[in-house]
Amino acid sequence: MSDALLSLNGIHTHIGPYHILQGVDLEVPRGGVTVLLGRNGAGKTTTLRTIMGLWQASQGTIRFDGAAIQKETTPAIAQREIAFVPEDMGIFSDLTVHENMLLAARGGAIDEERLGWIFGLFPPLKTFWQSAAGNLSGGQKQMLAVARAIIEPRKLILIDEPTKGLAPAIINAMIAALKELKELKEMQTTILLVEQNFSMARAVGDTVAVMDDGRIVYSGDMAELAADTGLQERLMGLSLEAHQ
């Protein structure tokens, strides 16, 4: 794909003595949602952290919007308009919800109109605006983590398992939020979403990549994978087998 916003080519990542990513090739097309699936320990989080420069790739290239970024520092990568919602959410718990959002708005001030839109997506953030973020429930923290990533327009948002440990109601809220974000085409936001929950993945994903053992083992259109139960079974079965 030539119109990929982000592409990883033969990415290897070592963490200490461990060789975690073993040649990841991944294309994230502009303007849609790409879902990264895979069993526990497949390397999904490591992939996102490598893109963000939080782990250094030992081999391979990462191209974002035409530039090779695999050697850049994390702040420099983030300044390329990439937002990151980590698996542990990365909430500043002693800061208020408001202060968390203020930091996410790199411009310095929060755009009121956009904030109104976010409050519509995640009403608890409005309720707890001045509370310490550490007092939020797990789902509310997840909302805050996503809200931080969308408070300013970004070209790419990396989201690591926003539904982990959440109740179905909140998962639905997340799906609604991501769909709404996707539909706001004029924002031109591309999302790379790590997700284990297949219904979430199917609901929001345009393209999909499946990882196993530090490599991409399948990639294609979400519609194809959703329609092909045999393929699903093969991929999921593979995951299950590998898991045991």
Add this chain to the structure above:
Amino acid sequence: MSNSLIKPRIERPSLSQIIEAKAPLFLVPVLMLIGLLAIGSGSTWLTLTAAGLAMGMMIFIMASGLTVIFGLMDVINFGHGAFISLGAFAGFTILGLLGGWIESPSIALNLGAVLLAVAFAMLVTGLAGYGFERLIVKPVYGQHLKQILVTMGGLVVTQQLIYVIWGPDEIVLARPAAFQGSFVVLGAAIEKYRVLAIVIGLALFVAMRLVLNRTRIGLLVRAGVQNGEMVEALGYPIKKLFLAVFMVGCALAGLGGVMWGMYQETISAHMGAEVMISVFIVVIIGGLGSIEGCFIGAMLVGLLTNYTGFLIPKLALVSTILLMGAVLMWRPQGLYPVVKAH
């Protein structure tokens, strides 16, 4: 979307939780009260209390930089004491040049001399901090054992540099005329210099709180203390913040050094290393990384040292160590534990 499904709920803290959370605030008044009962004489108590608060303020000034550096960068800087000494000597140099101002009876000239000495000391230690961070600390971020070794090495090197520049002997540092002698308040003699120390310490505490709570830099520092990685992922170059905070922390050590030198009236290359025992005790009592805790801890150490120094002089130093033990038994992470993400 499903608004109705997410019911926001605010947990109301119970009364005992509120008291538990605010308890450290009562420690200083309680200690003062115990001191009053033990000492008996109101005027003696007032003299000792002023002395204790002044000493506490100076220890706070020296400790505040150390605790912020630890909180943000996870660096235990055993070289911090070197900046205290360096600040004292830099201040001494300026006071020496301004001899006429110091001896003059004019309070304005006296104060001007002190302010210039303080400004120069902070400039010198801030710049020295720049070199220290780049050369010594930066290569060992995240490696605690190496940090201890290299910052101790930095301490020794800086002390030797002081020997080279100012000579190996203790030097007498005269206070400006206006800050010699005492006020008499309610029958109690209160040294003028102690009042100055209290005013400067309080001003610094208020200023630090304002910067931390009201400015964007302060917001970044508070966020960085909790989760530096996320600060970077939001696009802020935290290494630059580290350097800036390290320089400010060293400049504060320099400020504390001048104040402490004028208080002791003698300065030496190892004065910083000596006072570091109290500084470490204060930082541990307060909770590593907490400014509020550091402030309360410093007041407690200052007061306790002066009270026991009067009541049972032999116990003066031991008492602060006992205090630290007692605080840690009550709160193992110090008065105000700093929540870290990792």
